[in-house]
Amino acid sequence: MIGQRLEQLMQHIGISHSDAHLRFGDDWKLQPRALDAGPGWEDRLAVWDDGLVQESGRDRGGTPRGHPGDRTTQAR
Structure with a gap:
């Protein structure tokens, strides 16, 4: 609940998650999923x-x- 509200507030003021890890080389973009x-x-x-x-x-x-x-970190 608090996490969702915080995310909404951050979007409202123009702050969003970074997508730099999805860009590489000359204009290549990776899909997020x-x-x-x-x-x-x-x-x-x-x-x-x-x-x-x-x-x-x-x-x-x-x-x-x-x-x-990394599936090695999922339920063991």
């Missing part, structure tokens, strides 16, 4: 659009230990 994930890795859809040409592909990246996408 992982397509698949395993211990220490996750796959995301990557899209590149320069206005004339659009490309997409699957990007596999490592996740820091303890990251929500």
Whole structure:
């Protein structure tokens, strides 16, 4: 309840979560939700659009230990 209200207040004053981790290289952007994930890795859809040409592909990246996408940290 308090967390939701705090998030609403932060949005109201113009503060939002960072999406810097979803951008890389020359205009490539990763989708926020992982397509698949395993211990220490996750796959995301990557899209590149320069206005004339659009490309997409699957990007596999490592996740820091303890990251929500790291299934090794889930219920043991």
